[in-house]
Amino acid sequence: MSPTTQTLLVDGHVVELRPGDTILNAANRADVSIPTLCHDPRLKPVGACRTCLIEVEGARRLLPACATPATEGMKVNTESERVDRHRKTLLALYLTDHDGTQEHGQGGAPNQLASMAREVGAPTDWGQLPSKRRGSIKDDNPYILFDPDQCIACARCTRYCDEVESVTAITLAGRGSETTISTADGISLLDSTCEMCGGCIDTCPTGAMTERKAAEVQAPPESDLTKVRSTCNFCGVGCQLDLNVDPAANDGRGLVVKVTSPPVGTTSNDGNLCVKGRFAYEFINHEDRLTTPLIRDADGVLQPASWEAALAATSQGLAGVMERHGKNALAFISSSRCTVEENYLVQKLARQGYGTNNVHQCSAT
Amino acid sequence: MPLINGQRPGTIYLVSSPNDPRSTVPDRLASAGGLSEGVARVLSRDTGLHEADIYGVGSFYHLLARPEARVRVCGGLSCQLAGSREVLSACKAAGLPTEEISCLAACDRAPAVLRDRRTLPSVTVEDATRSAGKVEDLCSTDSETAWLGTIGPETQSMGTHALNLLGEPDWSAEAFKAANKMGPAALFDLLEESGLQGRGGAGFPAHIKWRAVAGQAVQKRYIVLNADEGEPGTFKDREVLMRRPDLVLEGLAIAAAATGASEVYLYLRGEFEVPSGVIAQAIAKLEETNRYPDITFHMHAGQGAYICGEETALLEALEGKRGMPRLKPPFPVEVGLWGKPTLVHNVETIAYIPGIVLKGGAWFKNLGRTEPGTKLYCISGHVQNPGTYELPLGISLDELVETAGGYVGTLKAFSPGGASSGFLPASERGRALDFKGLGSLGSMLGSAGVVVLNDTVNMRWAAEEQLRFFEEESCGQCAPCRIGTHYLHAAVKGQEKSLGLAHVGDVAWQMNEGSICGLGQAAALPLTSALKYFPEDFS
Ligand SMILES: Cc1cc2nc3c(=O)[nH]c(=O)nc-3n(C[C@H](O)[C@H](O)[C@H](O)COP(=O)(O)O)c2cc1C
Ligand code: SF4
Ligand code: SF4
Ligand code: SF4
Numbered sequence: 001m002s003p004t005t006q007t008l009l010v011d012g013h014v015v016e017l018r019p020g021d022t023i024l025n026a027a028n029r030a031d032v033s034i035p036t037l038c039h040d041p042r043l044k045p046v047g048a049c050r051t052c053l054i055e056v057e058g059a060r061r062l063l064p065a066c067a068t069p070a071t072e073g074m075k076v077n078t079e080s081e082r083v084d085r086h087r088k089t090l091l092a093l094y095l096t097d098h099d100g101t102q103e104h105g106q107g108g109a110p111n112q113l114a115s116m117a118r119e120v121g122a123p124t125d126w127g128q129l130p131s132k133r134r135g136s137i138k139d140d141n142p143y144i145l146f147d148p149d150q151c152i153a154c155a156r157c158t159r160y161c162d163e164v165e166s167v168t169a170i171t172l173a174g175r176g177s178e179t180t181i182s183t184a185d186g187i188s189l190l191d192s193t194c195e196m197c198g199g200c201i202d203t204c205p206t207g208a209m210t211e212r213k214a215a216e217v218q219a220p221p222e223s224d225l226t227k228v229r230s231t232c233n234f235c236g237v238g239c240q241l242d243l244n245v246d247p248a249a250n251d252g253r254g255l256v257v258k259v260t261s262p263p264v265g266t267t268s269n270d271g272n273l274c275v276k277g278r279f280a281y282e283f284i285n286h287e288d289r290l291t292t293p294l295i296r297d298a299d300g301v302l303q304p305a306s307w308e309a310a311l312a313a314t315s316q317g318l319a320g321v322m323e324r325h326g327k328n329a330l331a332f333i334s335s336s337r338c339t340v341e342e343n344y345l346v347q348k349l350a351r352q353g354y355g356t357n358n359v360h361q362c363s364a365t
Numbered sequence: 366m367p368l369i370n371g372q373r374p375g376t377i378y379l380v381s382s383p384n385d386p387r388s389t390v391p392d393r394l395a396s397a398g399g400l401s402e403g404v405a406r407v408l409s410r411d412t413g414l415h416e417a418d419i420y421g422v423g424s425f426y427h428l429l430a431r432p433e434a435r436v437r438v439c440g441g442l443s444c445q446l447a448g449s450r451e452v453l454s455a456c457k458a459a460g461l462p463t464e465e466i467s468c469l470a471a472c473d474r475a476p477a478v479l480r481d482r483r484t485l486p487s488v489t490v491e492d493a494t495r496s497a498g499k500v501e502d503l504c505s506t507d508s509e510t511a512w513l514g515t516i517g518p519e520t521q522s523m524g525t526h527a528l529n530l531l532g533e534p535d536w537s538a539e540a541f542k543a544a545n546k547m548g549p550a551a552l553f554d555l556l557e558e559s560g561l562q563g564r565g566g567a568g569f570p571a572h573i574k575w576r577a578v579a580g581q582a583v584q585k586r587y588i589v590l591n592a593d594e595g596e597p598g599t600f601k602d603r604e605v606l607m608r609r610p611d612l613v614l615e616g617l618a619i620a621a622a623a624t625g626a627s628e629v630y631l632y633l634r635g636e637f638e639v640p641s642g643v644i645a646q647a648i649a650k651l652e653e654t655n656r657y658p659d660i661t662f663h664m665h666a667g668q669g670a671y672i673c674g675e676e677t678a679l680l681e682a683l684e685g686k687r688g689m690p691r692l693k694p695p696f697p698v699e700v701g702l703w704g705k706p707t708l709v710h711n712v713e714t715i716a717y718i719p720g721i722v723l724k725g726g727a728w729f730k731n732l733g734r735t736e737p738g739t740k741l742y743c744i745s746g747h748v749q750n751p752g753t754y755e756l757p758l759g760i761s762l763d764e765l766v767e768t769a770g771g772y773v774g775t776l777k778a779f780s781p782g783g784a785s786s787g788f789l790p791a792s793e794r795g796r797a798l799d800f801k802g803l804g805s806l807g808s809m810l811g812s813a814g815v816v817v818l819n820d821t822v823n824m825r826w827a828a829e830e831q832l833r834f835f836e837e838e839s840c841g842q843c844a845p846c847r848i849g850t851h852y853l854h855a856a857v858k859g860q861e862k863s864l865g866l867a868h869v870g871d872v873a874w875q876m877n878e879g880s881i882c883g884l885g886q887a888a889a890l891p892l893t894s895a896l897k898y899f900p901e902d903f904s
């Protein structure tokens with residue numbers, strides 16, 4: 001540290017101040033963990049869930065670490081008795097309004113509220129309130145399930161939809177204890193501007209917003225699933241995604257029960273996916289899916305074949321057309337589901353291999 | 366040039382933020398008759414805003430969210446003591462589309478009923494029955510003068526009463542001229558000398574806010590009048606707006622000139638149709654005479670939400686959003702309306718300004734007893750003459766009630782400053798009703814909405830009613846308040862078997878420590894104070 005470096009103290013650790021730092025950022029760098037629920041680094045902080053409140057020397061009130069700028073010389077205390085009591089009583093209160101007994105919701109979505117309550121040792125005997133939140137997103141869209149009982153009104157989903165997707169299909173609705181998440185007039189997401197990106201699901205900390213299909217197949221908790229990192233093959237952007245495989249399903253052959261995005265900040269898509277990447281995965285285990293090359297026999301019936309045989313037949317066929325009708329009788333059309341590299345190779349094959357410029361890719365128009 | 370956006374008195378006024386259609390959303394929703402199905406989509410086409418956003422705003426404000434209700438009977442304590450529940454039943458029985466509503470700032474004329482946007486004082490069961498289900502025929506006393514409540518003491522003069530609500534309005538703008546001659550620096554010193562504290566609830570020294578706004582680097586500044594008067598038991602601002610619009614507008618003009626603002630926003634609660642007409646006429650009058658040539662007055666009607674009295678929620682509402690309080694800091698003096706430095710004042714606070722300018726800081730200060738100035742005390746509940754009384758700041762409950770004609774029955778408890786101040790026992794009847802003293806008791810002077818309860822009242826019931834109010838009026842943004850008010854209300858009501866009163870202390874602690882704004886921070890007080898002073902009512 002140079003003598004001009006600005007610092008603050010978090011639980012006694014000296015932390016170097018960086019431009020735009022919040023207390024939460026600074027604490028993370030000092031490996032001081034502060035619980036958060038409404039915080040998502042992609043979104044503007046709102047300080048609404050109150051789980052991250054900490055003490056700052058000189059401040060009368062507890063302050064939200066997620067929304068308070070860190071400043072030179074600040075002394076932050078996250079370990080005081082007051083902070084501890086705050087966490088315990090706040091989470092105990094949350095538990096009266098939500099089912100905190102399950103650490104995962106429908107479809108196996110993790111419920112951070114429940115695990116956090118366990119971690120801070122929140123009392124669980126304060127009783128149970130009847131939830132007043134309405135589930136006003138009518139239930140007929142095939143992908144997204146909203147369980148109002150689990151919703152803590154942290155507004156991550158609505159802020160994501162607004163600030164990241166720029167869609168604003170959903171909003172905080174109502175007031176007071178009836179505050180919930182809704183579309184306009186509670187219409188179906190399908191009748192709204194929703195693009196079904198599923199980002200609301202991804203950001204939801206409690207599993208209140210979750211994958212309907214995973215719920216339908218009663219997918220087990222995510223901790224029991226095998227996450228297989230893959231690249232989405234629907235377009236050339238190359239979003240990273242995690243195929244969540246239930247190894248026991250499908251008679252032990254495994255079944256993809258949902259697709260999730262890798263954690264924010266770890267891959268280039270930063271936790272985002274689109275409708276195809278997140279929801280169009282059923283082809284993987286679909287019975288109509290081709291899993292081996294096919295060649296027509298003399299009667300025109302498709303017969304399974306090896307890759308060697310199929311490639312040989314293709315190359316033979318192409319050569320035959322060229323011989324009979326010339327190279328411009330050939331055209332090469334590749335799929336937008338190929339990667340950029342594969343598309344590059346297809347045009348290389350067309351131009352260099354066969355000497356034709358008849359090459360096209362389906363997302364080029 | 367003063368203008369009110371070209372609207373007729375008594376109608377809805379569009380706030381003009383030149384570039385943002387969002388600020389027009391609440392008014393557009395009101396003009397569309399509220400949030401009926403399909404309205405959000407139509408307004409989305411008109412404004413280019415997302416329909417979900419518009420729906421979110423409409424669903425927040427109770428005057429918009431349920432357009433079918435046209436009659437709303439006050440369910441506040443003072444109104445219930447005057448039989449509002451019977452009126453509510455009678456309205457329903459008569460076939461009127463009726464629901465209950467939070468305090469209408471007419472507790473001195475209980476029971477109060479809101480018909481569309483007009484508050485009707487002293488409605489009776491007979492009025493409801495006679496209407497035979499026709500909303501328009503539910504009128505009782507419907508003239509504008511019927512809106513004027515009792516003012517005391519009966520003899521007032523400008524020498525001894527800083528507001529002098531019984532005095533004649535004065536349109537000479539003499540104080541405005543005098544303030545301009547004095548210049549901002551001297552004016553701020555004068556305010557400091559006067560010791561004027563904000564009358565909206567927090568009692569914050571006025572001069573500090575004026576200096577802070579004037580000292581900002583950003584040149585665009587706003588003045589905002591907080592006339593949302595929603596704290597149960599409070600109705601003084603209504604009287605000031607009705608009787609002395611001259612003082613309010615001149616105070617605002619002085620504030621604008623001194624802090625370098627040229628635009629003034631007046632936020633009146635939506636139920637103030639009558640006072641809003643009076644203010645609109647007053648602005649028109651000033652416009653004719655061109656009294657404040659460099660200042661523009663914009664009027665804005667609230668759409669039904671107590672929380673919009675909290676200054677940052679009010680700013681959100683003015684910007685056309687859901688009225689959810691902002692995180693503080695930054696405070697409005699730095700980052701206020703549309704992000705600009707903003708001076709927000711309560712009606713009563715601003716109305717003292719012309720007097721202080723003309724008569725001096727020492728004069729104002731000496732009018733008080735334990736703290737500077739006179740103060741408008743609202744008193745309702747079990748007293749002979751409910752009304753608004755201008756008395757030296759720091760008088761006791763007994764003195765106040767004596768001015769108001771005496772107690773009805775035997776005093777049991779009182780709320781010194783609205784629902785947020787909780788309850789105090791009769792033994793505190795001699796204590797000074799001021800900011801500091803009540804604060805040290807764990808209560809507060811707040812808005813000085815004093816509600817008196819005699820020994821016919823069960824304090825568990827009273828606490829339950831206040832918690833119902835807070836649960837309904839919480840903005841719902843932060844968990845300690847959203848869940849805490851729900852929890853305490855359900856616990857004191859005793860309906861949920863699994864809840865008892867054992868955790869009230871912890872819940873109250875959490876609400877006070879964890880809530881974003883003053884609503885949640887104070888909302889447990891009616892219950893904790895009732896438990897502390899009246900345990901026998903809970904056994
Ligand atoms: C829940 C809540 C409700 C409030 N309601 C009002 C109100 O109706 N009128 C008002 O003037 N101030 C109200 N306030 C206080 C305002 O936030 C603010 O302090 C005040 O308008 C500042 O003006 P003053 O300095 O003149 O008091 C409320 C505060 C809270 C926390
Ligand atoms: S799926 Fe995407 S577009 Fe649809 S509501 Fe969720 S975040 Fe918004
Ligand atoms: S659905 Fe999830 S993300 Fe949205 S407000 Fe509720 S808990 Fe938060
Ligand atoms: S304390 Fe209550 S009213 Fe205030 S911001 Fe929180 S939820 Fe809203």
Ligand code: FES
Pocket residue numbers: 035036037038039046047048049050051052053064065066067
């Ligand atoms: S994470 Fe800071 S308040 Fe929610």
Ligand code: FES
Pocket residue numbers: 439440441442443444445467468469470471472473475476477597598599
């Ligand atoms: S108007 Fe009914 S209690 Fe205030």
